[in-house]
Amino acid sequence: MGYPVNAFFTAPMTEHTPKIKRNSKRNSARMNIHTVAQLANVSIATVSRTINHNPTVNLKMAKRVWEVIRELNYLPNTQARALVSGRSRLLGLIVSEITNPFFPELIQGFEDAAVEHGYEILIGSTNYDPERMKGCIRRMVERKAEGVAVMTFGIEEPLLDQLADRHVPLVFVDVGPDRPGISLLRVDYHHGIRQGVQHLAALGHRDIAFVTGPLRLHSAHSRLAAFQRAIQECGIAVDPKWIVEGDHTMEGGIAAAEKLLAGAKLPTAVMCSNDMTAIGVLHKAYRAGLRVPDDLSIIGFDNIHITQMTIPPLTTIQMSCFDLAREAVMALRAQVEQTPAPKRDYPIETQLVVRETTGFPRGTMLQLRKEGDSAKSDPPGKSSTV
Amino acid sequence: MGYPVNAFFTAPMTEHTPKIKRNSKRNSARMNIHTVAQLANVSIATVSRTINHNPTVNLKMAKRVWEVIRELNYLPNTQARALVSGRSRLLGLIVSEITNPFFPELIQGFEDAAVEHGYEILIGSTNYDPERMKGCIRRMVERKAEGVAVMTFGIEEPLLDQLADRHVPLVFVDVGPDRPGISLLRVDYHHGIRQGVQHLAALGHRDIAFVTGPLRLHSAHSRLAAFQRAIQECGIAVDPKWIVEGDHTMEGGIAAAEKLLAGAKLPTAVMCSNDMTAIGVLHKAYRAGLRVPDDLSIIGFDNIHITQMTIPPLTTIQMSCFDLAREAVMALRAQVEQTPAPKRDYPIETQLVVRETTGFPRGTMLQLRKEGDSAKSDPPGKSSTV
DNA sequence: TCGGCTTCGGTAAACCTTTTCCCAAATATT
DNA sequence: AATATTTGGGAAAAGGTTTACCGAAGCCGA
Known part of the structure; x- marks a missing residue:
């Protein structure tokens, strides 16, 4: 911090040294944004902006960058992205039992709805076991799920505190504590x-x-x-x-x-x-x-x-599990993305x-x-x- | 730089600024290894060592740290851990269709076996659609799955190159390319x-x-x-x-x-x-x-x-899907953890x-x-x- | 031709953890 | 009592990305 930022512009040698070091590492099959930047002859910032469709990147340059990305089959490191952006783009789904055919259908619907909006899902199956439930919740927190749908049709209250305390948006079926950040899917x-x-x-x-x-x-x-x-x-x-x-x-x-x-x-x-x-x-x-x-x-x-x-x-x-799944994702998104007035209640027909x-x-x-x-x-x- | 404990020994004023900034952020519900370190009056290194059961941490101190961790309900950030350690502890599982009851049973078995060995799973469902398969593979790479089981009973060869090129261990059912890092589950x-x-x-x-x-x-x-x-x-x-x-x-x-x-x-x-x-x-x-x-x-x-x-x-x-799942996890683990001589072939009975x-x-x-x-x-x- | 404005691109900090290196303290040894 | 040895713990770099900030270059009008 606090170095005169451009002091080095006039002193290329000092900067060159770390660059070489980088290259040697990169050659050993390690691919990242630097590799792309180097090959496209731009800075990593440009690569990042290109990937994130920042409009300030000029088209020609963007094209060049995309070409290199394609050629290298480069995929950004999700962990690093999540770490810095604070957004994991992960939604959790906790179900009772994955082997009950109702739930796979629900999972499918949930995943489709999630992927449609750029999220991925983390599945937890409790098998009606509070221990497993605890494990599921821990994993959701550890992986920083941005929202969790609890579709077990019943949850032990104290367990969910882990999530509520961390202000993870939640959605329940039928019933759940009345707190901000918690939505309900009301099945009729x-x-x-x-x-x-x-x-x-x-x-x-x-x-x-x-x-x-x-x-x-x-x-x-x-x-x-x-x-x-x-x-x-x-x-x-x-x-x-x-x-x-x-x-x-x-x-x-x-x-x-x-x-x-x-x-x-x-x-x-x-x-x-x-x-x-x-x-x-x-x-x-x-x-x-x-x-x-x-x-x-x-x-x-x-x-x-x-x-x-x-x-x-x-x-x-x-009971349309696709509706249920879609509404769950909607409810979670409303919370995560702070849509003006998130409804708390989402009615489901039977x-x-x-x-x-x-x-x-x-x-x-x-x-x-x-x-x-x-x-x-x-x-x-x-x-x-x- | 600028971590609380010894900052004052060297250059208090300049280093003090970031400290305040950090604290103010932390107060707003942000919890991390620093919070724990501060409350336990140790350095973050000690906290990290404690969490990872490093034997060089003395028992008394470890106890103190664990107490703070408990009290705070602290859970380490998986993304950061994965980023630095290079290990995501994630295994991928790609199935044909999650709504076919065979697969949930397989998933359950796979998850149980994975969790037993400290891994978590990432599920992808292709619905027999090459586009979706592509998406699944992309996600596996992006999230840095350490190994992927392809249980679609058939895969388009060119697609898996994405994974093979990145040296992600793979396991297939029946048939797959004969390359190092690829195991086969041979169903009889x-x-x-x-x-x-x-x-x-x-x-x-x-x-x-x-x-x-x-x-x-x-x-x-x-x-x-x-x-x-x-x-x-x-x-x-x-x-x-x-x-x-x-x-x-x-x-x-x-x-x-x-x-x-x-x-x-x-x-x-x-x-x-x-x-x-x-x-x-x-x-x-x-x-x-x-x-x-x-x-x-x-x-x-x-x-x-x-x-x-x-x-x-x-x-x-x-065809025991539990066997299938267990063998798949075993095969992947053998590759990931470099067990001396990983078998390539895992026979499954019918x-x-x-x-x-x-x-x-x-x-x-x-x-x-x-x-x-x-x-x-x-x-x-x-x-x-x- | 020059000054100011726009536009585009580079640098470095920040995100949170692990891990290596090293120093200090405590214990053991002569 | 002084040195050698062990042990415990702190500092800092690394890991890959985003983004705020700043500098440079190009363009236009005067």
Whole structure:
């Protein structure tokens, strides 16, 4: 500091020495902005400005620089850029379980939205384990993610302090602490679930069971509450015996179905907190010799890709994970880039998709048959989507 | 220069200015190794040594430093560490499509193995698009991944030069250029596929179709070749009409099944290049009113989790993606950490898993029935694994 | 032809950490 | 008690980039 800046202009020799030193190092396969500058016969500042599309660089020179960059296949060192600019251009995404097909679809959407806006993503999978969650958060902080979307549908509050304390913008699903820098994606579970319940009620179902997600998670409660509200709206009583806790896995679905089958009276329809659970229930029904939908109607939740291919294709409630992902990125960007007034709430729609696992309950069917209306045996809405 | 502790010994006034500037910045929520050093009353070097468990730091001092680190919730800046140490501790993983359930399982395994050895992962999903592949590779280089596993089961050669030229260790599946720094994971497709073919042949199948993967991919050819060899070993002729190209998606499976169904003569069994294809075929069979396995036997490949839950559960050939992932990390580590003699070849086993989509072909079944052996109608090996 | 203005390009500091080198202090040895 | 040896810790450079600041060159009008 404080040296007369241009003193050296008149004394080239002293400056030459370090330059040579640089060259010798560079020859050993080390490529950086200096290499480019040297080959293009410009200063590193010019190279940097060219790369960052600074308009003060003259076109001819820019072209020359780009040519050298191409020729060398030069790519700037992201770490160095992030270090000096203070921007990592990294968004974090924390999910429950990467092996649940819902999440890869979400990840894909998140990545596409992020890349579109010049960000990259850092994925963390908690597997419902607080230890792993802690690790994920640590990594997000260490790598200086500029924002983190917590899509685990539930998070231990104390853990997120690590992030909140560092003023990392966060986005949650459903619920989260009300602080500045924290956005919420509010899923309107009620709309889709009510459609599902009404669909079942219209078919004549009165004995409707519900398999929840893990009740530690807030989203599981939200979905259950939406179900209970919808059921009551239809004037049906909710029998607590038919509310069974699952864990959002296929195995959990099987276990839940077993519990239901063990009861004295069977429900005629089951709604599930997610599609994987529904697939488990469907499988158990198959094993138990129940025909779907004749003996048991099943509705899932999420509308993951594979539900189109189950046998029979699953009626489910769509929650667009692309919307969810896009909104999450939007919310994060709004915080990071300080768009004037960042909304805190981003609503997400849900929507019933009728496929072929829902039909008349057995009793009704017989009744209809008796009335000579056998053509009706085709469930309504068959393959309305597929 | 100008670090707090000894600044005053030399030239207090001139050096004092930056110190104040630093502090003022630090107060505004900026935390780094200097903050820790200051609070612990040591130099930054000591803090760094403590963090890196350098044994020359005396225990008492280390304890004091760790306490401050804890109290501040300090986490070192990964970018800066990577920049100076030249080690990003990042491993890249490039997959075909994250929404194909095989890959999340692979990713999970890869991440677990990486984290176990102190690495983190960078995921790229190509969606079979060379443009995206290019982007993935660029990101891997930019972020300075220390090694990259290319699990797309096929890569455009010129693209990988970007990585090879930079001496980034690579690991491929099946096939890859024979250069130093490139390891191969050799999957023994033949073993599992032969088991599958023999299983079908033993049941009496002679008319066996095969739905390949996208033939641009080398792994598709490998699997097809393994099938053809196995078929010939069983003394069955391969009818080229029954080799149909799929694309590793469920939709591709449906399309392939449609092509097969349109033929004059139907095969009695179909082997598929992956499970998603098999699920598509299974679905098409269901739509066409064919019973599985009575009218059509189906065998998949990969043994993804969901195959346990298809209706009926899918007979498939297991390729342990955890093994694959673990071996990939091992191979990369061997290169990165210069273990004495890094093996180039890592063999991966495949294994038939018999579930319930394979049974006697229709003709045989009737024949057996005629022979009064109706008890045999249960296919052999039923749920031998589930 | 010269002075002032514009425009373009170079220099060095800053970002945060690791690591080498070196010095000082503490302990051991004669 | 004085020197040799060990140990612990501080200073500073390096790593690759961005950017503020400043100098130089070119251009125009007078």
